Amino acid sequence: MKQLFTSTQAMWGLLLGLCLTGQFAQAQGTATLRGSVADSLSGQPLAGVSVGLQGQSGGTATDALGNFRLAGVAPGTYTLRVGALGYRGASQAVTLAAGETRAMPFTIAASALSLAEVTVSQPRDPNQSLAAINQIDKVLRPVNSAQDLLRLVPGLFIAQHAGGGKAEQIFLRGFDVDHGTDFAVSVDGLPVNMVSHAHGQGYADFHFVIPETVEQLKVYKGPYTARFGDFVTAGAGEFSTKTRLDDSQVKLEVGRFDTYRALVMLDLLGNNNRHLFSKKPESAYVAAEYNFTNAYFDQPQDFRRFNGLAKYTGQLSDRTSLTLLGSHFTSSWDASGQIPESAVREGIISRFGSIDPTEGGDTDRTNASVVLTTGLPGDAIIRQQLYYSRYNFNLFSNFTFFLNDEENGDEINQTDDRNLYGYTGTYDRDDRLGARNLHTTFGLGTRIDDTDLTLRRAVRRTITDTITAGKVFEQNINAYLDETLTLTDRLTLNAALRADVFVFDFRGIITNDDGNLEPLRGRKTRARVSPKLNLYYQLTPTVQLFARSGYGFHSNDARGVVRGTVNGNALPRAIGYEAGSTFKPLPGVVVNAALWALHLEDELVYVGDEAVVESAGRTRRYGADLSVRYQLTRALFADVDLNYNHGRLVGVAEGQNFIPLAPRFTSVGGLTLKNPQGFSASLRYRHLDSRAANEDNSIRARGYFLFDGVVSYTQSRFQIGATAENLLNVDWNEAQFANPSRLRGQTTPVEEQLHFTPGTPFFIKVNASVLF
Structure with missing residues (x-):
């Protein structure tokens, strides 16, 4: 840790010293190329397009x-070349004289996917080494639901255990992330994770996203990027919705187990020059979906979900763009919950049965966001975003059945009534430090969560006693400075420093150790400084090497911080480091490989049925990630992800130091036939290995290996298709936990056993879309 601080301080000293010598002037006798890249059909500017001089090292990418x-x-x-995945590359010869500045605008057209167009350098966003992989996966991997979007993150697995309405349980890099404690998710800059949530710290309910509206995914593994703060220990995922629709669409889906879905997406402006605010390129669309299913359980799930989205994107001027977004989501469901393995083995219930059929709940979220992006003189850009979310959550759960109350059962009710306000602003500038390129980003933001929380006992969804209730006010104020400097034509250094200040405030009542309610009131302020230091070396145009390091953290629940008990560690620190490469051994092959390690100061586990946080203590993880994407022919692609993880509790005796439910080995892969017009198909597998379900490995969570398939036929004005899950109809466990429980009539409880939610049996659904 001291070495990382020393290296960071040395780098900042170097940058400051160079700045003081006044070496920002452009080297004498050189030229400058400026330009822009836009979509040839819509005229909308394109961000993140690779730009470079053919045969020359270095390069850049288009800004926002x-x-x-x-x-x-x-x-x-020279030959100036621009390119982006899913677009036809363009190039133009240019002759430059000393001291000349040349402007070169480009428009590029969409085209079929070609891995030959993929570049492995990421000069504008160097920490996103998975960029090439992410872009390919978004095009190739089938997405059937909002939760499938999370599976686009290489190495990430999910599990649902409450009727489809709760946020998924997430597994990544040797973490059981619970519902988001160590993995941050955002959509169009809106944070998805909820701090001090009624059910779990970092709770990330992603179901308000309509999958067909998502255009881009950026994945950042580890705590190496200064833009991210809370919950970014295992990593972060940034999702962006489309700025425009290629076509309007109506889609219907019908599947087994009374499964139905309807989708409507309408382009409001098209290409007919009916502008809302200006004569510049702009777009606007609305989208809505409705889902219903009874699912495959003995107890019908009666799952219902509605999503609505409206988005406007436009150029107010040559140097200013505006994005407006509004969305609404509501969901309700009944749940069978996780069941004890012994109850199935003894024939008390079936594999798809339920001990407490009154589990379930309802939730809704309304979002509003405005983003203003402005270009300033001197190659600088300011991006500002204001957002607001109104959120409600009401959940009935029963994890232990009749363990504590042999007569009425152990059902609990958790509610979360929240207003979330936020602002993020960034200042980006490209400059010269002597003869070298320097990219500076300064970020400033705040987030306020104003929340009413309750945890109560219930009997068949009738509230009985209060365990805890109160109001949480939590604010995060953050700032960061991120510098990316090209030390040589091949070597790039990224150094950053982030500061976070948290205010935790709780006013309410809790149940004390004697079982009585008592007031709890308090306010605490805590801060965390997180340095980052990353190096990137462009060995050849097709091989990039990287070494990354950085500090991160995940926050504690405000009630635990205010209570100040042994679990009151407000912002446990994490340190991570990794080394690896993104490279192309062949024009049609893209590979990303990394060796990594992560140390967590205090792994906190939120216990929802008691509204307390338990400390697992220090943990240590290391592992290896490998992702390969291969274009075999013009239309046939293969892909595979292999992820090995090893994690242990620190300071605990050997054999008693397993991290419960932490994955050891995961893999996904498949073959995809992709035709823009005509027949397409994909056959995929996913594998999660068996792993320890408790600290001494005496109970094992069972692994699985599944096959899924997708077929479709597309023409210019319609599409038909089918999706099949679990093609071999194997019995598999989705969510699994080791905990004590007691069934009605049992005289003694079972101290600890495996509880599980069964995974989907063979499931098929068909769909039909009309495009116009």
Whole structure:
């Protein structure tokens, strides 16, 4: 840790010293290329497009307004090339004289996927080494639901155990992330994770996203990126919805187990020049979906979900863009919950049965966001976002059945009534430090959660006693400075420093150790500083090496912080480091590989049925990730992810130091036939290995290996298709936990045994879409 701080301080000293010598002037005798890249059909600017001089090292990418700059170019004749996955590359010859500045606008057209167009360098966002993999997966991997979007993260697995309405349980890099404690999720800049949530710290309910509206996914593994703060220990996922629709669409789906879905997406402006705010390119669309299923359980789930989205994106001027977004989501469900393995073995219930059929709940979320992006003189951009979410959550659960109350049962009710306000602002600037490129990002933000929480006992959804209730006010104020400097034509350094200040405030009542209610009131302020230091070396145009390091943290529940008990550690620190490479051994093959390690100061586990936080103590994890994408022919692709993870509790005796439910080995892969027009198909597998369900490994969570398939037929104005899950109809456990429980009539409880939610049996659904 001291070495990381020393290296970071040295780098900041170097940057400051160079700045003081006034070496920002452009090197004499060089030229500058400026330009922009836009979509040829809509005219909308394209961000993140790779730009470079053919045969030359280095390069850049377009910014948020679609602009680029290549400075310090030696005089001569070059071929300037721009390209992005899913677009046809473009190039143009240019001859530059000393001191010349040349402007070169480009428009590029969408095209079929070609891995030959993928570049492995990421000069504008160097920490996103998975960018090439993410772009490919979004095009190739079938997405059937909102939760399937999370599976696009290489190495990430999910599990549902409450009728489809709760946030999924997440597994990544040797973490049982619970519902989001160590993995941050955002959509169009809106944070998905909920702090001090009624059910779990970092609770990330992603179901308000309509999968067909998602355009891009960016994945960041580890705590190496200064833009992210809370919950980013295992990593972060940024999802972006489409800025425009290629076509309007109506889609219907019908499947087994009374499963139905309807989707409508309407382009409001099209290409007919009916502008709302300006004569510049702009787009607007609305989308809505409705889902219903009774699922495969003996107890019908009666799951219902509605999503609605409206989005406007437009150029107010050549240097200003505006994005407006509003969405609404509501869901209700009944749940069978996880059941004891012994009850199935003894024939008390079937594999798809239920001990307490009154579990379930309802939730809703309404979002509003405005983003203003402005270009400033001197190659600088300011992006500002204001957002608001109104959120409600009402859940009935029963984890232990009749363990504590032999007569009425142990059902609990958790509610969360929340207003979430936030602002994020970033200042980005491209500059020159002597003869080298320097990219500076300064970020500033705040988030306020104003929440009413309750935890109460219930009998068949009738409330009886209160365990805890009160109001949480929690605010995070953050700032960061991120510098990316090209030390040589091949070597890039990224150094950053992030500061977070948290205010935890709780006013309410809790149940004390004697079982009586007592008041709990308090306010505490805590801070965390997180340095980052990353290196990238472009060995060849097709091989990039990287070494990354950084500090991160996950926050504690406000009630635990205010209570100040042994579990009151407000912001447990994490340190991570990794080394690896993204490379292309062949034009049609993209590989990402990394060796990594992560140390967590205090692994906190939220116990929802008691509204307390338990400390697992220090943990240590290391592992290896490998992702390969291979284009075998023009239309046939293969992909595989292999992820090995090893994690242990620190300071605990050998054999008693397993991290419960932490995955050891996971893998996904498949073959995909992708035709923009005509027949397409995909055959995929996913595997999660068996692993320890408790600290001494005496109970094992069972692994699984599943096959899924997708077929579709697409023409210009319609699409038909079918999706099949669990093609071999194997019995598998989705969510699994080791905990004590007692069934009605049992004289003694079972101290600890495996409880599980059964995974989907063979399931098929068909769909039909009309495009217009």
